[in-house]
Amino acid sequence: MDHDQHERVEFAPTSGRLTAVVTVVLGVAAVVLAVLVPEGYPPAVGTGGVLAIVLAWAAALRPRVWLEGPWLVLRGMFSSVHLPLAAVQSLVVQQVLVATVADKRYANPAVGRTRFRAMRRARTTRDLTMTAVPGEGWQPDQGADYADFVEERIQEAVRAARAAEGRAGKRAAAGEAAPAVVRREPAWVPIALVPAATLLFVASIWF
Numbered sequence: 001m002d003h004d005q006h007e008r009v010e011f012a013p014t015s016g017r018l019t020a021v022v023t024v025v026l027g028v029a030a031v032v033l034a035v036l037v038p039e040g041y042p043p044a045v046g047t048g049g050v051l052a053i054v055l056a057w058a059a060a061l062r063p064r065v066w067l068e069g070p071w072l073v074l075r076g077m078f079s080s081v082h083l084p085l086a087a088v089q090s091l092v093v094q095q096v097l098v099a100t101v102a103d104k105r106y107a108n109p110a111v112g113r114t115r116f117r118a119m120r121r122a123r124t125t126r127d128l129t130m131t132a133v134p135g136e137g138w139q140p141d142q143g144a145d146y147a148d149f150v151e152e153r154i155q156e157a158v159r160a161a162r163a164a165e166g167r168a169g170k171r172a173a174a175g176e177a178a179p180a181v182v183r184r185e186p187a188w189v190p191i192a193l194v195p196a197a198t199l200l201f202v203a204s205i206w207f
Helices: 017-036 044-062 115-120 125-129 146-167 169-171 190-207
Strands: 008-011 066-068 070-073 077-085 089-092 099-100 104-108 184-185
Touching: 008 146, 017 044, 066 146, 070 099, 070 104, 070 146, 077 099, 089 146, 099 146, 104 115
Parallel strands: none
Antiparallel strands: 008 066, 066 070, 070 077, 077 184, 089 099, 099 104
């Protein structure tokens, strides 16, 4: 499958969602109890619930992975990293997704395998460098899972981006040169909410 340099492909998260949702539900319950029954529950119960909700959302529900044009986007807890596909040296999905650009590793927990499946699947040098082998590809009838699909889909996009970069002369002449620098965009909402919720919880304990 060829990667459309203008399309956006989002991948469903596979890791930590259930635990995060349960944490959010318990956090909401703690806040409700602290508000409705203040004489039975100290303020720390409510503020602890708020902190649990914020941390569950930022650490487990917010992270996502998607392809956007010539970029692989990894949205994490406090920032979103845009990796130029043509510069990705390796891409593997184990317990977390790990991409390497300019010998620097970028990890994202949104897509991953269970510890058992990650240990069962050995990674070779060819896997890590994404060297294409004729006739190989993602085969859904060979015990593959969604993490296999994500890994193969992104690797296909990387190969397509590398091929497109080989025609850089034509693209440069047309003013369509591919990006070559990793971009990191801070996520100001979780950056503000996590410390604020933490301070609120600590203050409710001490005062």
